[in-house]
Amino acid sequence: xxxxxxxxxxxxxxxxxxxxxxxxxxxxxxxxxxxxxxxxxxxxxxxxxxxxxxxxxxxxxxxxxxxxxxxxxxxxxxxxxxxxxxxxxxxxxxxxxxxxxxxxxxxxxxxxxxxxxxxxxxxxxxxxxxxxxxxxxxxxxxxxxxxxxxxxxxxxxxxxxxxxxxxxxxxxxxxxxxxxxxxxxxxx
Ligand SMILES: C[S@@+](CC[C@H](N)C(=O)[O-])C[C@H]1O[C@@H](n2cnc3c(N)ncnc32)[C@H](O)[C@@H]1O
Numbered sequence: 001x002x003x004x005x006x007x008x009x010x011x012x013x014x015x016x017x018x019x020x021x022x023x024x025x026x027x028x029x030x031x032x033x034x035x036x037x038x039x040x041x042x043x044x045x046x047x048x049x050x051x052x053x054x055x056x057x058x059x060x061x062x063x064x065x066x067x068x069x070x071x072x073x074x075x076x077x078x079x080x081x082x083x084x085x086x087x088x089x090x091x092x093x094x095x096x097x098x099x100x101x102x103x104x105x106x107x108x109x110x111x112x113x114x115x116x117x118x119x120x121x122x123x124x125x126x127x128x129x130x131x132x133x134x135x136x137x138x139x140x141x142x143x144x145x146x147x148x149x150x151x152x153x154x155x156x157x158x159x160x161x162x163x164x165x166x167x168x169x170x171x172x173x174x175x176x177x178x179x180x181x182x183x184x185x186x187x188x
Contacts, residue, residue: 028053028163029096030156031088031122033130034060040126041082043153048080050179051160055081057091060125088122089137096120098138101159102130107143115163116140126152 030053035041041063045056063084085091092098097116100107101123122138124130135141144150144158 027093027096027118028160029055029057029093029120031091031120032056032058032063032125032152033088033123033134034058034125034128035063035152036126037152038063040151040153044156045080045082047153047157047160051164053080053160055083055093057083057085057088059085059088089134092120093118097140098122099140099142100130100135100138101142101144101155102135103143103149104130104135104141107141110142110144110159110162113140113142113162115166119163121156121159123152123156 028048028051030044030048032041032044035058041056041058047053048056083091089098096118097120099116099119099121101110101121116139122130122134142159144155150158
């Protein structure tokens with residue numbers, strides 16, 4: 001699937017309706033501030049495929065230079081638009097609440113956070129933090145109460161899991177059969 005490198009496509013009613021059908025519960029997109037490791041971005045794409053996020057936007061050049069997509073084993077970059085942008089705040093999808101995920105004093109602990117239906121989650125780079133201007137412009141700032149800072153992709157997985165766990169999620173054997181590898185026929 002080929003995506004034009006344009007925001008209009010992601011914000012179009014048709015595309016948003018498609019994403020909504022797929023994720024089943026609201027709209028989710030991800031913003032990455034200058035990610036360093038392509039493996040982390042690939043792991044985030046895989047998480048987007050698992051939990052149902054519609055687009056990944058990233059700033060900076062480092063991801064573009066490092067094209068090692070080993071972790072994206074489901075080839076999610078062909079399904080989920082993965083778009084380089086200059087400014088994450090300018091790209092925020094239509095009507096999305098901007099949610100910074102970062103270790104910021106005064107932030108809301110993730111277990112207490114009520115996820116907006118239409119959310120744009122913004123994460124910092126592996127070797128820095130979400131810049132102050134983005135933190136100041138966001139609707140919510142959330143942190144995960146850990147003893148050390150987490151790996152970027154692990155953080156995105158935890159946030160998307162938390163969102164799913166707090167939603168009206170589907171849980172049945174059909175989903176297990178659809179999700180697992182072909183060679184896995186395990187049952188209890
Ligand atoms: C490896 S961390 C970078 C260092 C981090 N900014 C710090 O101050 O320790 C990469 C990104 O993962 C996210 N992150 C990692 N641990 C987190 C936590 N416990 N709570 C919220 N965000 C976290 C943030 O978005 C962060 O910018």
